[in-house]
Each structure stands twice: as C-alpha cells, then as structure tokens.
Amino acid sequence: MDIRSQVSMVFHLDKCIGCHTCSIACKNIWTDRKGAEYMWWNNVETKPGTGYPTKWEDQEIYKGGWEKNGDSVSLKGAGKLKGLKNIFHNPNMPSLEDYYEPWAYRYTDLFEAPEGDDQPIGRAVSLITGEPIEIQAGPNWDDDLSGTPDYARQDVNFKHLSKAEQESMFQLERMTFHYLPRICNHCLNPACVGSCPSGALYKRGEDGVVLINQERCRAWRMCVTACPYKKSYYNWNTGKSEKCVLCYPRLESGQAPACMHSCVGRIRYLGVMLYDADRIEAVASCDEAELIDRQMEIYLDPFDPAVIKAAKENGISDSTIVAAQNSPVYKFVKKWRIALPLHPEFRTIPNLFYVLPLLPAMASVSEDGVYDSLSENLLSGVEKLRVPIRYLSSLFAAGNDNKIIEVFKRLHAVRVSRRDTTVKDVTETQLNKVMSEANMDIHEANEIFRLTSLATFEERFVVPAAHREEAIEMLENTGDVKGNTGFGFKMKPERGL
Template sequence: MRVLAQMAMVMNLDKCIGCHTCSVTCKQAWTNRGGVEYAWFNNVETRPGQGYPRTYEDQDRWRGGWTLTRRGRLKLRSGSRLRKLATLFFNPHLPALSDYYEPWTYDYQNLITAPAGDDLPTAKPTAPITWSANWDDSLAGGPELAQHDPILKAMSERIRLEFEQAFMFYLPRICEHCLNPSCVASCPSGAIYKRTEDGIVLVDSDTCRSWRSCVTGCPYKKVFLNHQTGKAEKCTFCFPRIELGMPTVCAQTCVGRLRYIGVVLYDPDRVLEAASVRDEHSLIDAQKQVLLDPHDPSVIEAALRSGIPQDWVVAAQRSPVYSLIFDYQLALPLHPEYRTLPMVWYIPPLSPVVDAVRDTGFDGEDAANLFAAVEALRIPIGYLASLFTAGDPAPVREVLRRLVAMRAFMRDINLGRDPDESIPASVGMTGSQMYDMYRLLAIAKAEDRYVIPHAHREDAGAPNDGCSVPTPVSLPFPKVRQS
C-alpha cells in the first residue's frame, strides 16, 4: 500500500450567507493583476442558476472531466491525444469571455464633477453590463435566467414549475484539487501538476504554452488564461499560507465560518479503479475507499514508510475533513460523475424545515415531524442529488436526516431536558457523537476547523501528476518563444 497526503476542504452550505467576502479577498490576493480581471478563483453561486462561467456544468457542450469507454476504460471527454494534436490550434469547447463576463469599471469622476443638485451623484458603469461572476445572485433574474441551469433543465417538469416558490441557496466554489485531475491529463505541455507532498494542483508558468486544453479539460472550469501573460492560472489552495500552517484566504475571511480544512491520507494506486466504476451512484463510495483511515496501524506504518512526516499523520487523525466525511457522514463531493475524485466536499443545505412544519400546525421542533418533513423541503432533494451524488437521492436524504436529528437532539439539551438517545440512534449515531458533531458544525474554534501541519520542505519530492492515466507530455508540440 502506497500512501500520499492530500489537503482537502469541506464547506457547510447551511452557513453560507452569500456575502462574497471569500471571493473578494481571494480576488485581492490572487487575481488583482492585468489579464485576469475576469478570473475568480473563488466565486459564490446562487442556486438554481447558470453558474460561472455560464452553464459550466453542461459537459455535452464543454467536454470537461472523464468518461468511460464501452470497455470500461477511463478517457477524457475532450478526446484522445491524437484528437488533441489535431485540434491544437482550434478548440471549440472553450467558454468565451462573454460566458465569464467582460470586466468593467465605473465613472468615478462623475462623483466629483457632477453639478450640485437634489440627488446624490452616482458612478455609473462605463460599459453595458450583461453578465458577471454572480449574475444569478439571490435570484436576480428569476425563472428567465434559472431555466438555463443545466441541472434544473434535466429535472422533472414538476421541479421546474415549483421554482416559482423560490428555493435558493449559495454554493461557494474553488478548484477541487482532485485526486484524478482531468486538467493535468489534458495539458499537452505538462505544465499542470499535482504536488506529491500535499496534493495541491498547481501550474508551472515556465512550462505553460497557452494551449488552453486545461480549461476545456476541467469540468468545473476553474482554470483561467491570463490574457496578458498567455499563461494558465488557477486556485493554488493558498499554498504559501498552507505551508506555514495557515488556512486559505477564503477560509480565513469567511464570515459564516463554513469552511473546514484538513489532511486526508489516500492510496494513489486505487484512484484509477475508483474513477472507473461503471455505476455513477457508486462513485462516492469508491472514492471513500481511496481515502485511508489515519487511525489504522497499518496505514500509519505505510504512511511513515512512504515518507509522510509524523506530524502530518497526527494532523490527519485530527482532520475535521475526515470526521465530516467518515465519522459523521455529512460531506459529499461536487459532481462525482465527472470522475475527477474532487477533494472539496460539501454539506448540503437544510431548508427552513422548522418553519415549514410549524406552518402545518404541528410542533416544528419535534423529531418525528422533522424527519417526515425532510421529503417536503423547499429545496428539492433531487436538485441537491444532481449536484452532490450524481442524482442518487439516498445519500442526500441521510445527510439531511442527520442534520434534522442534531437540531432535535440539541433542543432538549439547550432546554435543560434529558437528551433523547433514540434521536441519534435513528440515524445510526450515539448521543456523544451527535454532540461532537454539533460542536464541530456550530461552535468549533479555528484550531478545530483548520488542522494544517507545517510543510517539510526538506522532504518535498518531485512533482507527481497524480492522474490515473499518463499525461500527454511526450507529444511533439512546438515550443512557443516568449517575448
């Protein structure tokens, strides 16, 4: 068994208020230069909505991620090596700048030069605005825009008609730093690589030749081209901060404290098998089998033998990411059907279920009533399943039941009553487990939400592509002379 370490993140969507603080601080730190005005390494999408870039989830159009051949072999949706070579100078599967948005500024001079009047002067945009990174924000366009949401379009007529009831939630997105990154396998120059020491996916600017195959290959469309330098850029998981044991900028500044960062251990030899599972509904379980139990003595021994430092093993044992995925079984990956094995996971949002039950005349805090209301939540389970479980509603339903059970269980404790052990038992947990889950989700301090060991630069190995298939770095592509 071979063991590698992976920095991972979990976001609790129940706590996201859509303030975009994470996006703004990331923008200030990483994309405040010329050529990437349109790029947002972190963005917050209102769901339902088309996302950023527009309809990025429509892989029939954009050809991102992996798919299986008839023989069950994994291949890039964007095509084989020969196809990439043939279309090297013509790639129609790229979002245009209008799919992101045309950056604009404001006429601030008008604030100074406007004549005196009864109304305060305004700074109007200097160009017409037709789209932006958060154009769907808070249902700004209503059904006119949301009907183009690829997930909503694929769902039943009943769900689409019920959209008039205005269900919505916020979805923050960064690069997934996948275990099987299709952007790495797509790059003809081998410029994108997955670091061996922490699994962060980065771009080597010296090697990048602006082919933009990585933009097509990424199904989440989180690789951007700097139009001034001609280099690909992407979320770096704030690796300079991570190496010092500090959380990412987006996590550090998050108002809702919804992000959790930690180390997980995984077996890279199982990645190909997990990504090649035929049944899309089995991909989550397959990915979980790639991740290793850091408390298992055999895993600890193999990790140390693989060169993982002792303090990283300890950090993996304390990882909130591992706890939310395995111990509490709350976190789910975004679009596992892309077969990239993403390592940014999400806790699905719970609609205002208490109010919904209370409106029917029943006790909105009673556990039995809450469990029954899970199926009638305003946010359809089917929509959440299309995001996080490749359309399988069962795992989403179980997560929501656990969140509902936690509310009912903690109500008794907060009111000074004896806790009802039957509530956690109904979702396969003990009372102490549920209380620990509550503490992590609700009142955990920074040192519990961010368990990030310092980097051991003296042990850093050579870059590892981390893909299940060889990357096409040997193709005879010409070198582009840099001016």
C-alpha cells in the same frame, strides 16, 4: 498501498451567508492584475442558478472531465487527438460572455463632475475596453433573488428533474436557495493535469495542491476545456493559464488560505486526508452509482496501524499523520458521513466536500403563511423536504438519491437532538426514532454540533506547515515526474502528448 497526503476542504453550506468576503480576499491577493480581471479563483454562486461561467456544469456544452471507457477513463473533450482537432478553434471553450465582461465604476465622476441639474453617477466601464457598458451579467448575477426565471430556471441540474419537481421549487411558499462557494478541487485525478500537452500542470507531492508551472505553460488552454469545474483560466495578458494555488505560500508557513481565513460564516474547514494512490484509476472508472462509496474508500483511516506504517514508509511525516488524525475534513467526510463531493460524475475525484444545506430544505411555512417553528412540523422528516432530493443528488451524488437521504437523516438527527437539549419539546420516542434511523448516538450528535457551531479556528484548520525537504524527496522518487503528470496520478500514454 501507495499512501499520499492531500490537503482538503469542507464547506458547510448551511452556514454560508453569501457575503463574498472569500471571493474578495482571493481576488485582492491573486487576481487583481491585468489579464485576470474576469477570474474568480474563488466564487460563490446561488443555487438554483446557472453559475460562473454560465452553465459550467453542462458537459454537453463544455466537454470537461473524464468519461468511462471500460475499466479506464479518457478525457471528454481535451487530450491528444481531440485537442489537436480544435487547435485553431475550440468550440468547447467558454467565451468572455460565458464568464462576464468585467467592469468597474467610474467613481471619480461622483467627485469631479461639473455642477449641473442632475446628480452625477459613477458609470460602469468595461475593464477590457475602458468604455462605458450596460451590465448584462456577473459572476453571481442571481445573488439573493431566490431564482429569477432567466437564471434559476436555466440551472443545468434541472434536466434531471420532472416538470412538476421543477415547478415545485418556484412556488412562493416552497421557494428556496442556497449558496455554493467554489474553488479548484485539487482533484486526485485532475483532468487539467491529464490534458496539458506541455506538462505544465502538476500535483504537488507533499500536499496534493495542483499548480501550473508558468514557465512551461504554452497557452494551449486544454486545461480550460478539460477542467469540468472551469477552475483553470486563461490570462490574455501573460498568455498563460492560471488557477487557484490554495494559497500554498501561506499553507507552507502554517497560515490558512485567504478564502478560509476571511470566511465570515466560518463555513470552511481545512485538513489533511491520507489516501491510497493505487486506487485512483479504479475509483475514477467505477460505475456511476458507486462513485461516492468508492471515493470514500480511497481515503484511509489515519488511526489504522497498517496505514500509519505504510504512510511512514512512503515518507509521510509524523506531523502530517497527526494532522490527518485531527483533520476536521476526515471527521465530516469519513467519520460522520455528512459531506459529499460536488459533481463526482466528472470523475476527477475532487477533494472539496459540502455539508448539504438542510435549513432551506426543511424550514416550512404553514398554510396561512406563518413560519412554522413547532417541533412537530419543523422536524417533520426528510420525506417532506422543500428541495427535491433529485436536485441535490444531481449536484452532490451523481444522481444517487439514497446518498442525499442518508446525509439528511444524519443532519436531521443532529437537529432533533439539539432541539431536545435546548427547547426540550421532543418526545423520547421521536428522538429514539430519528437517532436509530440515522444510526447515530447522542455523543456523535454532540460532536457534530460542536464542530459545526462552536469550533475554534485551530479545530477548523489543521494542517502542518509543509516539509520542503520531503517535497524534494518525493519529487525525486516519483517515476512519472518527467512527464509532469502529477504525483499519485498514473498517466496512460493516450491521456496526454
């Protein structure tokens, strides 16, 4: 057992209101610079939709992530030989059109335009050329439109749905959308780290944050191709790649990352997870159907005396172990099993988890067009969801529908128990049935409700300030540091240069 600690995040999708405050907070701090105009280290997409950059989920186009090769994995489109082949032209790299041409409005025209017959307007000008442009796309172009044909119907996840299932999502009374906030997943098996020929990318020992050493980056841009989430970006001005740093200077001083600190919907939860680095390769290379279960096994019980002992022997501090015991991420992911990783089939073992959006899935409109709020219909069960299970399993469970159903049963049980407490129109038989189907008791349902709806900031953000002295020790004790392959990530020679 090789125990490490990882700072992880949970996003509660039912609570995201798509306000983009998180994206703006991040932009103001980190990417409001020349060469970074088009970058959104934190972005919020509308699903169904094509996302940012366009169709980032389609690895037939971008060749990101790892693919299974027997008992191991290899990079799909980056790495030694594949990378060299594309050194002068990489057809798998997203272009500016795939991101979008960043623009600003010439607001000064509103004040300085000479008097005339027409109202002055602030024209959109390209932040790249400075010339006026006709805006064609943006980082969340489909925002709030519940799926316009050009974007929603192009959603990559639809390729796993039948035509009838796709059509069902666009019937007016069934139409639904949810937001999908995304940052770098600070993966346990980061494809970006494995792809970098210069060894510029590394995973920090003390908290698992994945960073790019700007001094060592040589602009190969392999990480841009390799990251299946497209969360590594190339800065055309500095000639270096950049990515989300999880606001590590803030974390080190005990402050929440800007995206979390500013989140209006309070959808974000940040906490420590203890994991066994010895199991990374086995998890990354397991069969697709097992990916979720195997990833869950890698995170360890922070109350288990054997885990505590091994963690201490590995230099993990008492305060980190206590933080892991109080981690809201551990509760949502391991204890309550209602949060899943995004696209686990990319095999990077991502450390961000999403509580599935139950509301658009379950709310219904009656035949005469009236929003149905009777318990009988509102709580009619997971088999009558508006969103096809297959769509969500393509997003969050590598196509394993059962995982989505398990989560929905548990979320549904929490909702029924709250209905019983507040509206009191649920029969005892109804309540007992959903609770037993979800394998949940009232105490657990109340706990989930509390952390979802009433939690204080201190309950949502449980991370000890970093121990810099430990970081240095772990750095010295890690054999593969010279190759800068990251801690807890056992690199095979063929995975990089």
